[in-house]
Amino acid sequence: MILKLVFENLKHRPLRTGLSVFLIGIPVTLMLTLVGLSQGMLADSARRARGVGADIAVRPPGTSLISLSTAPMSQKLLDKLRAEPHVTLATGTMVHPVAAVTMVTGVDLDEFNKMSGGFKFIGGGPFQGPEDVILDEFYARQRGVKAGGTIEMLNRKWRVCGVAEPGKLARIVLPLATLQDLTGNSGKLSQIFLKVDSPANVETVIASLRAQLEGYPIYSMEEFTSLISVNNLPELRTFIQVMTVVSVIIGFAVVFLSMYTAVLQRTREIGILKSLGASQSYVLLIILIEALLLSLAGSFAGIGLSYGSRWLMMKLIPASLTQAIVPEWWPIAGFIAMTGAVLGALYPAFSAARQDPIEALAYE
């Protein structure tokens, strides 16, 4: 019977109900989008790292997994590594940021092709000159260029010599020497990839390298890609925690306002319930159940909206942001929204339960 009363209340004011559901859905979407983004982008960078075809990655001392500072390693290291037993190929790349989430990567195309099997071009082909750039399909689409066109980057114009299938190392690839010169990093590298004669020897090589290159993070590619996860990135984890708190607060505020006005509007009805002998806990329960139902519906709305946000990002900026759908987070986000909702409903519920029945009945 209480459920029926709550449902009828929700049905009676569809606009208010719909709006509350939508507003509770927003923080749920926010959370799911954020988590989906971090997982999507990490999965994407792991996939691209795998696409290099290397067995071992050597990174500069003092760098973390994702922070790709410019180019502190000397290119001379490359020759030293090539001379290592079991190492068949070695190539270095340089990474340079051009925008918040956009990096350009400089490669030695010949070496890189040997290691990775080369780019698969959808249009155009490899570098023809030093001012050429290879884009992946997503980035080309986002910038609206085709092979043969030009784009502006790093304060100059580049000819798009080729557009390649995504999934290899980077979205924007320049000739290594050009990028090094342009950024004043001649002879320097950001990371080095190695290929080993047999998978069985990967561990041996790593052990030997670790002994020689103290302080350099050295990973097998397997390790490297598996390390790319939210738990290994404290900044990202903090960010998600902050968003969680924000979500609770928004959920709290929405439900507080919504239930508070609902209680005011229903003062007279609450008076009627009390005149019938409804106890304080009965009235309390009605309000709390309503808040719970609103936030449950809001959670579903939020999940639906997160598909919408993914679609929108795929449409607008496929290269910059990749959002995954993360069903494991649905119950978590829903629980967080409901926590905010119940907290937000508590005060309105108590004020409803404590209303004086005579005054409530006299309320117009």
Add this chain to the structure above:
Amino acid sequence: MSKSSGSIIEIQGLRKVFRVGKVDVEALRGIDLDVEPGEFLAIVGPSGSGKSTLFHIIGGLTPPTAGAVRVANQDLTALGDAGRTRLRKTTVGFVFQKFNLLPILTAGDNIALARHIGGNRDGESDRFREVLELLGISERLKHKPSELSGGEQQRVAIARGIVNHPAILLADEPTGNLDSQNSQTVLALLRDLNERMGQTILMITHNPEAAAYAHRIVNMRDGRIVS
């Protein structure tokens, strides 16, 4: 113990004072009243004479300020908030001038909700179906209050008021919002409930014709019973 242990309502020296800002408003200034079970009592008096306030105290909506009040063998001066809630739930039923049905629920659900609050989870009794017949609303239970006439709404409210078999039904100007035709129907129904089912009824009214349906008429003025 008391002189009239058979009474269902025993009131001696009841006073009620409202504090409005810094001013005390004396709504009841010493009421003595006894009501026997099965009585149909009408209370009349000018506006502001304290009729509704008396009902609110008998019905456990507000506590008395002073005096002795016993309703169905419960001492209301000793009851707290929870005790008054229990009184409303089990011992009294209200009927209001403005019907006070929940607009979002159908007539049938309004009655069912009162049953639910009253803790009656079993099916409808034969007696109750009889009451619905008597009230002439059996066919109207699926409708929302807004789809019912005033007379029908008030009959639904009466059904709701007695659904938990209260010892006392308190009707505050039940015909105040009805035309004379509907008023007569509702008054006749109250009298039937009283005569056929022995329901104790207290009714406030401004209308002498309505008061004539009752066994006994009590006149109030300035917070006192004058006759």
